[in-house]
Amino acid sequence: MNNEQLTMKPRLMAILNVTPDSFSDGGLYFAPEAAFARALELEAQGADILDVGAQSTRPGCEPVSPEEELRRLRPVLEALRGKLGIPISVDTFYPEVAEEALRLGASIINDVSGIVTEAMAAVVRSHGAGWVLMHNQGGADFEGQYDDVVAEVRAALEALARQAMALGVAQERLLLDPGIGFGKSREDDLRLLANLGRVKPPGFALLVGVSRKRVTGGSEAGTLAAQVMAQLCGADLLRTHDMVQAGRAAGFVAQISRAAPCNCALTNDVNPCIIERPDMERISITGLELHAFHGVNPREREHGQAFLLDLLLEADLSRACESDALGDTVNYAQVVKTAAAAFTSRPLYLIERAAEVVAQAVLEGFPAVAAVTVRVHKPDAPIKLTVSDITIEIHRGRGGTPQ
Numbered sequence: 001m002n003n004e005q006l007t008m009k010p011r012l013m014a015i016l017n018v019t020p021d022s023f024s025d026g027g028l029y030f031a032p033e034a035a036f037a038r039a040l041e042l043e044a045q046g047a048d049i050l051d052v053g054a055q056s057t058r059p060g061c062e063p064v065s066p067e068e069e070l071r072r073l074r075p076v077l078e079a080l081r082g083k084l085g086i087p088i089s090v091d092t093f094y095p096e097v098a099e100e101a102l103r104l105g106a107s108i109i110n111d112v113s114g115i116v117t118e119a120m121a122a123v124v125r126s127h128g129a130g131w132v133l134m135h136n137q138g139g140a141d142f143e144g145q146y147d148d149v150v151a152e153v154r155a156a157l158e159a160l161a162r163q164a165m166a167l168g169v170a171q172e173r174l175l176l177d178p179g180i181g182f183g184k185s186r187e188d189d190l191r192l193l194a195n196l197g198r199v200k201p202p203g204f205a206l207l208v209g210v211s212r213k214r215v216t217g218g219s220e221a222g223t224l225a226a227q228v229m230a231q232l233c234g235a236d237l238l239r240t241h242d243m244v245q246a247g248r249a250a251g252f253v254a255q256i257s258r259a260a261p262c263n264c265a266l267t268n269d270v271n272p273c274i275i276e277r278p279d280m281e282r283i284s285i286t287g288l289e290l291h292a293f294h295g296v297n298p299r300e301r302e303h304g305q306a307f308l309l310d311l312l313l314e315a316d317l318s319r320a321c322e323s324d325a326l327g328d329t330v331n332y333a334q335v336v337k338t339a340a341a342a343f344t345s346r347p348l349y350l351i352e353r354a355a356e357v358v359a360q361a362v363l364e365g366f367p368a369v370a371a372v373t374v375r376v377h378k379p380d381a382p383i384k385l386t387v388s389d390i391t392i393e394i395h396r397g398r399g400g401t402p403q
Contacts, residue, residue, distance in 0.1 A: 009254040010231050012246055013089065013239040014047035015211065018072050019056050032075035036083075039076075043086050045243040050084065051110055052076060053091035066094040073097065077104035089132070095119040102127040108175075112136055112182065116160055121167035132175045132207055133160040137183030144183040150195045153178050158201050172367050175205045175237065181213040189215040193226060196233035202316040203368035209239035211246075224249050281317040283332055286310045290340055293347035294354050297382050301347055308377035309358065311339060315368045330368050338365045339374075351376045352392050359396040371397040 018035045029035040039050055054072035055064045069092060080088065081104060089108035090101040098109045098120060107129055111120060114136025124131045135153050137144040146152050157176045164174055178199050180189050192199060193210070200206040208230040216222030220242060227238050227246055231253055240246040288309040293301050313330055320329035342361035348354045355374040362372045378390040 009250050010235050011048040011237045012046065012243060012250065013049040013051045013207065013209075013237050014042040014045070014243045015239060015241050016042065016050055016052045016076075017056070018052060018054050018076055032079060035076045036079045039080055039084060042243050043084055046247045047086055047243050049087050049089050049108065049237070050080075051089040051091055051108075051239060052106075053110075054097075055092075066097050069094060069097050070100055073101060074104065077101060077106060081105040087130075089130070093120075095123050098123045098129075099127075102129050108132065110134075112177075112179075114160075114179065114182070116163040116167065118167060121164055121169050124164075124173065125168045128173070130173050130175060131164065131169060132177055133157065133164060134177040134182065135160070135179040137179075143185040144188070146184075146188060149184065149188045149191050150198050153192060154199045154201060157199070157204075161201065161204060171203065172365070175207045176201065177207045177209065180208065180210050180215060186215050189213075193229050194233070196230060196235060200234050202319065205236040205367065206234060207237040207239060208235040211238075211240045211242070220245065228253055281315060283313040283315065283317075283330055283335075284311070285313070285332055285336060285339075288336060288339065290343055292344045292354070294349070294351055295382075296349050299382060305378070305380050307343070307351070308379065309339060309343060310373075310375035310377070311335065311358075311362070312373035312375075313362070313366075313369050314371040314373075316370070330366055335362060335366060335369075338362060351378055352394070355392055355394045356396075359394060363396060371395065 016029060016035060016039055018029055018032075029038045035052075039052075042050060052073065054069045073090065077088070077090075087108055088106040089110045090098065090106045091110040091112065092098055092101065093111050093113035095117070098111075102109070102123065108131070109120070109124055109129055110132040112134045114134055116133065120131075123129075135156050137156075157178065161171070161174055161176065165171055178192050178196070180192060184192070193208075193215070196206065196208065208227075210216055210226040210230060211223050212218050212220075216226050223240070223242070224245060227240065228249055230238060231250055238246060238250065288311070290307050290309060291304050292307055293304040294307070295301055295305070313332075313335065315330050317329055338361050339358050342358045343354055345357070348357070355376045359372050359374045362369060362374075373393060373395045375391060375393040379388065381387065381390040
């Protein structure tokens, strides 16, 4: 088992339903003032993203019109504008609703349609928004037929991503969702949860929504178990109704794995759990020469000094090895530019902090990079004794957690 993935606490997307017929809360937050208060509460509980939905996707539901969806959404988004410190995602498959929601302050469109359209791509592209693409074969009332659900869902997600990118949406703006509960039997859902490591294409973040769905029996215990399983198997984001319990569980899983190497083997009756990611290849960049004004010494901050940066990038490069295509690897020339810009952007007292800024810039700018090691050399450190170099080194993976 690769312990690196387990130390990463996934980001949590908190669900806010502004519908009168929600299966999870029965319309508790349908009134705009109740939705506003709940949004602030979810942020205070630790949500990384707020996902607002104005129509139900539960089994047996009837879709509402774009006009009705906007009527429900608009007062909530207007009230939250400038009041929330986390990104807002809007759960819609209507381009006209997405356009208005982004204009009102949302920054992500959570599209459960299972298709890529030119109209939605144009909206996402024009606003520079994030776009969640879900695998959805027939909706929540339909059980699809699969020969190999894991391989077929992965292939479908890759196809959706290719279609979106062909329409001009940047790869880093895309998130992929295997669509637990949408067009799948309970056994299909279990297989997907057990094999998320195989479902997730390299270079993309994976959003998993299992909260209170049929596969969990609709219970909080089942939801937490499924979310922990998703975390263990590589989910980057978890969509959840209960922020407090989801946050505690995810944090504790990360704590356990950081305390000692994990030697457990997870299996179930459906399919072996594929937790190990493919072996990570490495790209090494050494000796990047930069002049910056970091340091606690006044002379350092006034005149600056020379630094050397080394970067070690870990990524799955197997596809690049086969395709010989630049789009399948990490553009190290762009990595160098990103690292240099981050390192020299502002003076800092500690090179430890400067290294952290570089690591986060690389992880945010290059989704294919699974982890990065940043080594900062300070050869001209102003200390009285003679040394040839002062070096600090940090290692960061997805989510910013030390490895």
